[in-house]
Amino acid sequence: MTTVLEVRGLVKEFPGVKALDGVDLDVLEGEVHCLLGPNGAGKSTLIKCVSGAVEPTSGEILFLGEPLPQGDPAGSLKRGVATIYQELDLVPDLSVAESIFLAHEPRRGPLLDLDRMYRESEAVLARLGHDAIPVRAKVGKLRPAAQQIVSIARALSGEMRLLIMDEPSAILDEAEISTLFEVVRRLTAEGVGVIYITHRLDEIRRIGDRVTVLADGQTAATGLPASTSTDTLVELMVGRKVEQLYPDRPAGTDEVLLEVRGARRLPAVRGVSLEVRAGEIVGIGGLVGSGRTELLRLVYGLDPLDEGEIVLDGKRLRAGDPRAAIRRGLGLAPEDRKSQALVLDWSQAKNVTIADLRRFSRVLLDVRKERRTARQELRALNTVPDDPDRAVRLLSGGNQQKVVLARWLLHECRVLLLDEPTRGVDIATKAEIYRIITGLAGSGLGVLVVSSELEELAHICSRVLVMREGEIVAEVDGKEATELSLLRHAVAPTDAPDLVEEVV
């Protein structure tokens, strides 16, 4: 079998940091080579070196036996290296077709050949099994999952020998992940080599052929079979054994903290009622587009309610007013930390205290007290590095999430709303975040968690509610919940009529 990509002794130094310190990797034709490693291990730097976005300090990259031009993204692309980055790099105002053909638009003379562009875009999307995505729609109007698919379609529109995917599943739900995997299998059958970065070990078994583990910029192991045990992989990644990934789930009390009564905001949320009790972790599962995130936004007052009410501690919450919600003791850790939760240029300390500045302010801010208090909260969550002045831009996803959690710890909120709390977080930090959430529930908070990872909901929640098309279609006791049982509730009845009937 031909080797598509061969990386030998790759080193990349940034000032003060050695991001890569001798990495080896080879990718065969038609294989899915999974790349695993904690945040900061150098996965992103590695793929950026291959795609040409970053120029390595030393080492070689051979593509089909020939050295790949370094630091030349266009050159890499022309030879057939396609990359889909973790952060979606789409222009919201371009149409789907324009995005797919961005920088290699088909032309007739000096003019764009729009017909051909639309036609071929439709063909590429059909190849991905997503011909429902309208090629003339603006990308910004699509949901993140659909945007991801457009990104993949863009990579597919050129000649491709090597496809690099950086956590493509992070923003996809189960059904879409299955579709994605089908696409990947089709591509590998055509002989394309795939580098697949993921934090989810289950995906390695589902799609991977071989695994390479990076840790601290070095290859901890390469070319392992996909069947390698989870324990072994995790150990390689973190360099030590991780204790139990999921802590014991909290039971909760009888005291109702948060009540949602008939919350409705069309089209996403069509009448949802639920309760969160003190000490309880309530999960909300469902596919992307089922209205989970929108429901949290309604509860928090970010969007106005069409109908219904939110009741906290027996008193009605003013609708559409997040400030009132915060004052009454709600906190939200939103889906997208970078764009919705953090001021990236700010220090950790400032990001922690922003919701509670009143506490440090008479006429002037007591910045020393502020910093000291923030540091305490950050330490309590074991945030790395232990430096309250460090800009959050420079932190890993997991530590950014801890900063957001520290903010609401400081606020001493009553009910915490978490939207995808472990997205883009490595496995060791995931375990920590689960422990933090469970600990918070243990101290009497009510926690409402939305997650695409049904497995995590099944393991940490006291109860799991499953949403579908804007309504709650099932409530599953945490002890009985499994990833599969939740998924069955989440998919449309036409897909599994016999399973859903008994629930409704």
Added chain:
Amino acid sequence: MSSSPNPPRLAFAGALGQRAKGLELQEYALGIVVVLLFVVGSILKPETFPTWDNIRNMLTQSSVVGVLAIGMTFVIATAGIDLSVGSIVAAAGVFGGIMVGDDGTSSLIFIASAILFATFLGTCNATAIAYGRVVPFIATLAMFSIARGLALLLNDKLPVSLLDLNGGSFGDPRPGSLLWFGIGRIFGIPVSVYVFLTIAILGWIVLNRTRYGRYVIAVGGNREAARIAGVPVRRIIFSVYVLSGFLAGISTVLLCARLGSASPVSGNLYELDAIGAVVIGGTSLAGGRATIVGTFLGVLTFALIFSLMTQLNLSTEIQQVTKGLIVLGAVLLQRPEARY
């Protein structure tokens, strides 16, 4: 391959580890520029440049735009812009002059009505932007035109003389008279300079040491995150334009007090001088990063350069070209690391 893998800027940012320190460094650098300019001026024009008279002149002249620039720093910190301040200065001056009337003698009436009118115009900006959701550039561009038009309409295109207010005279204005605010002195330093310094210091305190200032930067840094963290985003945006209008009113008083009249064509292009000073000071036009110290030094830099150029008998046209080049250069220096 042969070129360094990292542009030097990136190396710089990496070595420092944080933006905040980079900002401080920029302030130091600008401080050095100010000192260098002074040294260069003293060498080129040893008789006239490093004199007390010249320094006093530079400070007095820069205090008008300086006050505007402090307000502009708050506006730009929220990722906004206020193009209307120059026109507001003219309109508020003429309005104040009319309120005083032909035989009026109280400078207090002038000061109060000029500041109130400027604040009112700023509040119009604020309402359009925060509640009407008009883009700041457009809303204040409209006010740029409206306020200039008002300035011309209010007194039939004529300037209003303010010489007599409370017995002011160019020679030695009485304390409390309008001219005293422009050219009167306390311990040899013009009153307008005290006003500018006070506002700059207050501006620093508010921006760096109050909840309000923190919210202003948060809104500019990440509006959505600020909203979710409970920052009253709309009120903050509203407030910075009111503040900018209010400070334009103060600026009006300083200008009219110095000139002894209110002219409908005054304040021309002051908004650009103010924006220029803010930008070379290091405040990011994208919002979320602001420095009053930088703005202050930016104002001084401009004052020194123009004083020097005037003394070297360079025409105002050349000065204008230079001004543009400096602003462009400053923005080029501080643009985010280019990633291609």
